[in-house]
Amino acid sequence: MTTADIATLAPKHAPVRTYLERPSKPALRLPPGACDSHVHVFGPADRFPYAPDRPSTPIEAPKEALFALHRHLGISRCVIVQSVAHGMDNRVVADAIAAGGGRYLGVALVRTDIGNAELQALANSGFRGVRFNFMRHIAASxxxxxxxxxxxxxxxxxxxLQVHFESALVHELGPQLARSAVPVVIDHMGRVDAREGAAHHDYVALLRLLESPLFRVKVSGIDRIDAQLGAADGYDAGIALARDLVARFPERCLWGTDWPHPNHTHIPDDGVLVDALARIAPAPALLEQLLVRNPAEFYRFDA
Structure with missing residues (x-):
């Protein structure tokens, strides 16, 4: 996959931005069936309009660019998370799922009063969960x-149920989420500040939540939770917490790139994020569990 190849997928009026550039080729060879459990797709807007009340307008990142990225990285399965940019019109993700040949599934955005028929239709079309944001900079909680x-x-x-919340809310939301009737997936390691280390009270509260088998956590976002974003240390602080979570809860961690990295301070190199897995899950069996077994069982790819 070359820069020129991906650039052809961008809208003609938009400049080629960093995420459209060729990511590095990872040195780490991923196991067969490896899953990227957190990505987004945007547009094309002429087929899938953006929500009128969106907080920002992303550069288009259609399914074709996502599929090309995964071929480049050696990833064969994926879970696409609906973005607030498209609101509760989940057709852009449904379209990518349909084109994915059973290797792509989805997480929807819905109203809490969604009708049963609409909810069943989403489930039938490959959506495995619904996501709610508790992030002030993205949308109303x-x-x-x-x-x-x-x-x-x-x-x-x-x-x-999938939830994305600001780290300080773990203390308030955690006990309430423990009453969920379905498993709860926590995005991006609870958005803790990795520089504070494993002793910080927000991270300790996250660990307490994960002691319950009801909860899962995505060890995505090493580039988001390290406040030294883009630093030359290669996201050491974020990697340290991700490695700790995988060591403590190997059966309940999931991983994702978060491509194309919306609402971010910088666009990380996805090849670097893949190579970080060698430190997050350093044993082959642990890497296989994180990338293959956990998502295959939780998302039911073979269902």
């Missing part, structure tokens, strides 16, 4: 009571 009231209906259609 969901009502946690309404989210929890939705979870019995998620259970009926085989979906899980």
């Amino acid at each position: 969901a009502d946690i009571a309404a989210v929890l009231a939705l979870t019995p209906r998620l259970a009926q259609v085989g979906m899980h």
Whole structure:
């Protein structure tokens, strides 16, 4: 995959930005069936319009660019997370799932009062969960009571709950999320500040949550939770926490690139993120569990 190849997938009016440049080729060879459990797709806007109330407008990152990236990185499975840029119109993700030949699944954005028929239709088209944001810079926070009231209906259609929250909210939201009727996936290691280390009270609260088998955590975002973003240390602080989580909870961690890295201070090299896995899951069996077994079982790729 060359820069020119990917650049042809960008809208003609948009400049080729950093995420469209060729990522490095990872030195780490991923196991067969490796899954990128957290990405987004954007556009093309003429087919999949952006939400009128979106907080920002991303450069288009269509499914073709995503598929090309995964071929380059050696990734064969993926979970696409609907973005607030497209709001609750989940067609852009559904389209990518349909084109993915069973290797791509999705997580939707929905209203808490979504109808049962619509929820079942999402499940039938390859959506395995729904996501709610508790991030002030992205969107208004969901009502946690309404989210929890939705979870019995998620259970009926085989979906899980995915949450994205600011790190300080772990203390408030954690005990409430423990009442969910379905498994709960926590995005990006709870957005803790990795520079504070494993003793910080937000991270300790995250560990307490993960002692319950109800919870999963995505060890994505080593480039987001390290406040020295883009530093030459290669995200050492973020890697250290991800490695700690995988060592403590090997059966309940998932990993993703977070491509194309929206709402970020910089665009990381996806090849570097893949190579960081050699430090996050240093044993072959641990890497296989993180990238293959955990997502295959949790997302039910073979269902």
